[in-house]
Amino acid sequence: MSKDYKQMWSDLEINLDAHDGLLGVLSDAYTNIYLSQKNRPEGMKYFDFVISEVHGLRIEEIVEAKKQGRKVIGTFCVYVPEELILAVDGVCIGLCAGADVGTDEAEKYIPRNTCALIKAFMGFKLAGLCPYVQTADLIVGETTCDGKKKAYELFDEMMNGKVYVMEIPNKKGQDDKALWLNEVQRFSAKLEEISGKKITPEKLKEASKVVNEKRKALQRLASLRSADPSPISGLDALLVNQVAFYDDPLRFTAKVNELCDELTERVKTGKGVSAKGSPRILISGSPMAIPNWKIHAIVEGSGATIVGEESCVGERNFASLMDENFSSLNEGLRNIADRYLTINCACFTPNDERLTDIETIAKRVKADGILHYAIQFCTPYMIEATKVKKVAEKIKMPLLRIETDYSMEDMGQLKTRIEAFLEMMGKGARV
Amino acid sequence: MRIGGIDIGSRYIKYVLLEDNSILDFKKRETGHNPLSVCKELLTVNRPEKIVATGYGRYLLEVFGDIRTITEIKAVAKGVKAVFPRCRTIIDIGGQDTKVISLSGQGSVVNFEMNDRCAAGTGRFIEIMSRALGYDLDHFGASCNSRNGNVKINSMCTVFAESEVISLIAKGEKREVIAYSIHDSIASKVISMVKRIDIQDDIVFAGGCARNPCLRRILEERLQKTLYVHENPYIHAAYGAALYAEI
Numbered sequence: 001m002s003k004d005y006k007q008m009w010s011d012l013e014i015n016l017d018a019h020d021g022l023l024g025v026l027s028d029a030y031t032n033i034y035l036s037q038k039n040r041p042e043g044m045k046y047f048d049f050v051i052s053e054v055h056g057l058r059i060e061e062i063v064e065a066k067k068q069g070r071k072v073i074g075t076f077c078v079y080v081p082e083e084l085i086l087a088v089d090g091v092c093i094g095l096c097a098g099a100d101v102g103t104d105e106a107e108k109y110i111p112r113n114t115c116a117l118i119k120a121f122m123g124f125k126l127a128g129l130c131p132y133v134q135t136a137d138l139i140v141g142e143t144t145c146d147g148k149k150k151a152y153e154l155f156d157e158m159m160n161g162k163v164y165v166m167e168i169p170n171k172k173g174q175d176d177k178a179l180w181l182n183e184v185q186r187f188s189a190k191l192e193e194i195s196g197k198k199i200t201p202e203k204l205k206e207a208s209k210v211v212n213e214k215r216k217a218l219q220r221l222a223s224l225r226s227a228d229p230s231p232i233s234g235l236d237a238l239l240v241n242q243v244a245f246y247d248d249p250l251r252f253t254a255k256v257n258e259l260c261d262e263l264t265e266r267v268k269t270g271k272g273v274s275a276k277g278s279p280r281i282l283i284s285g286s287p288m289a290i291p292n293w294k295i296h297a298i299v300e301g302s303g304a305t306i307v308g309e310e311s312c313v314g315e316r317n318f319a320s321l322m323d324e325n326f327s328s329l330n331e332g333l334r335n336i337a338d339r340y341l342t343i344n345c346a347c348f349t350p351n352d353e354r355l356t357d358i359e360t361i362a363k364r365v366k367a368d369g370i371l372h373y374a375i376q377f378c379t380p381y382m383i384e385a386t387k388v389k390k391v392a393e394k395i396k397m398p399l400l401r402i403e404t405d406y407s408m409e410d411m412g413q414l415k416t417r418i419e420a421f422l423e424m425m426g427k428g429a430r431v
Numbered sequence: 432m433r434i435g436g437i438d439i440g441s442r443y444i445k446y447v448l449l450e451d452n453s454i455l456d457f458k459k460r461e462t463g464h465n466p467l468s469v470c471k472e473l474l475t476v477n478r479p480e481k482i483v484a485t486g487y488g489r490y491l492l493e494v495f496g497d498i499r500t501i502t503e504i505k506a507v508a509k510g511v512k513a514v515f516p517r518c519r520t521i522i523d524i525g526g527q528d529t530k531v532i533s534l535s536g537q538g539s540v541v542n543f544e545m546n547d548r549c550a551a552g553t554g555r556f557i558e559i560m561s562r563a564l565g566y567d568l569d570h571f572g573a574s575c576n577s578r579n580g581n582v583k584i585n586s587m588c589t590v591f592a593e594s595e596v597i598s599l600i601a602k603g604e605k606r607e608v609i610a611y612s613i614h615d616s617i618a619s620k621v622i623s624m625v626k627r628i629d630i631q632d633d634i635v636f637a638g639g640c641a642r643n644p645c646l647r648r649i650l651e652e653r654l655q656k657t658l659y660v661h662e663n664p665y666i667h668a669a670y671g672a673a674l675y676a677e678i
Contacts, residue, residue: 376547398542403547404547410547412487413527413528413545413546413547416487416502416503416504416528416545417545419502420502420503420504420505420540420543420545423501423502423504423505423540424504424505424539424540424541424542424543426539
């Protein structure tokens with residue numbers, strides 16, 4: 001990190017000693033996993049910088065934005081409409097939930113067999129290790145799964161009443177659409193109330209454009225990964241998708257597009273991160289919040305390349321755009337509601353659209369195999385894996401089911417399973 | 432030409448030396464706390480020209496330079512197929528992993544299931560339980576009595592199952608009966624894995640646990656299938672690795 005942020009962290013009530021430890025571990029992991037990769041695009045330098053300043057410069061920017069009266073809205077789910085947050089000049093941040101941090105603290109409140117993501121968001125707060133959550137004026141929860149919705153009740157107490165929960169329907173019928181539209185309207189009113197700013201159709205249009213441009217840049221990155229060899233590693237692409245949740249959206253979009261320009265050149269000259277014809281894997285399943293790089297590191301360390309993520313940190317975040325064509329606020333809110341209900345999360349029943357998505361993406365990225373990833377105890381994805389298996393059989397694609405958490409204890413077993421999977425695909429592993 | 436295969440497992444290191452396709456030597460040593468020194472010791476005698484490493488510790492041999500590695504799944508498939516040409520399914524219960532592997536007619540791996548991190552349903556579980564009941568591991572499987580008791584071990588977690596066993600002992604339950612129920616609970620775990628695979632005959636039971644007659648019998652009864660067991664079920668992965676060394 002370029003400068004000393006101790007005073008800022010201290011003002012945000014961060015546990016300084018433990019935080020130094022966390023940054024040390026993160027920096028080592030980043031060096032080992034990311035900086036050791038070969039043939040990285042130049043454009044990744046920006047993202048390396050962002051990570052090196054993940055709790056520094058970006059926090060400073062956010063603190064500065066707060067001084068100018070902007071509100072910071074923390075989220076944990078791609079269902080929370082970013083457009084509305086930007087329409088009140090808010091700063092939208094996807095909160096820390098991807099590391100085995102503060103687990104002991106979290107387990108005082110929630111059962112041990114709770115998924116790692118929930119334990120992590122509580123753990124980060126309880127251990128005083130997440131400066132983002134400390135800057136938040138509002139934290140938006142959602143009823144995507146039982147674990148999260150019950151945990152938000154406890155989290156609200158820890159956050160002194162700053163948690164606001166949006167109800168996500170369980171189905172996608174007419175009643176559900178009406179419910180969701182109401183939720184979007186209520187959320188927009190809540191944002192107006194805490195920011196003291198009015199959402200006008202013009203403001204919403206402007207915000208929609210910003211978010212759509214970000215999605216388009218991420219779509220562009222995703223489509224470049226269809227090339228063989230892929231011009232970018234799965235690890236790097238995952239990182240870009242993770243950074244999408246907390247970087248400044250305009251700057252982020254510009255940087256992703258710069259990266260994509262470089263990748264386009266690479267594709268033209270056939271330059272890639274691995275040899276042409278090396279095994280290509282599509283990840284499908286639970287989200288991988290930063291700094292969860294575990295599966296990508298094992299797969300790519302075994303000689304395969306990850307070419308897509310059918311995940312909330314991935315395709316589900318950017319696959320569909322919002323219709324920017326509206327003339328009244330109500331119409332705009334309806335467009336938002338419609339757009340977000342196209343996200344096919346396993347918390348819906350039935351969720352056949354996700355199966356179609358997997359098939360489409362697997363073909364588009366020319367995958368040789370699918371790795372279904374579920375965070376341990378993430379029941380919706382763990383169960384839906386059975387249906388995904390059927391889709392894989394239908395399109396004659398091998399599928400490996402992995403259930404794991406953020407700890408490193410099962411690395412040996414995972415490595416064996418993943419390598420055996422690659423061997424089985426006949427493209428060989430690290431041989 | 433002498434070629435070798437070494438299978439560095441969680442409990443034992445197995446080593447096979449081949450000359451002109453016949454087995455010249457087989458050795459099995461406890462993995463212990465310093466597996467690399469065990470490997471070095473094994474490899475200094477009759478050092479083969481080519482060697483392939485497999486098993487949990489397969490990357491340990493990187494210090495020797497260019498030693499090829501394959502997973503134990505690929506290795507065991509090759510090793511079993513060479514001995515049992517009609518094999519289409521392998522149930523391999525080793526020290527810390529249980530695998531169910533489905534083979535094509537030609538012998539390549541078409542599907543597999545493997546336990547996740549926990550030790551329930553693995554050799555380690557049997558070891559811990561035999562100790563809790565005061566049995567010598569080699570006699571544990573022969574000491575089961577199924578029919579005069581109705582005891583069930585419900586817990587799938589090794590730690591919790593051990594406390595269940597201890598409370599059954601405290602209740603005065605016969606240890607032969609408890610021993611049977613332990614084997615039955617392991618079989619349940621293995622069968623849930625088998626159910627996820629489209630199993631076909633012949634089925635070969637491999638790995639150290641295949642020597643346990645009680646486990647074999649329960650699996651056969653519950654699957655309604657015959658399980659074939661080699662006289663040395665430890666050998667398959669190391670043998671398979673050795674066969675890959677000549678390719």
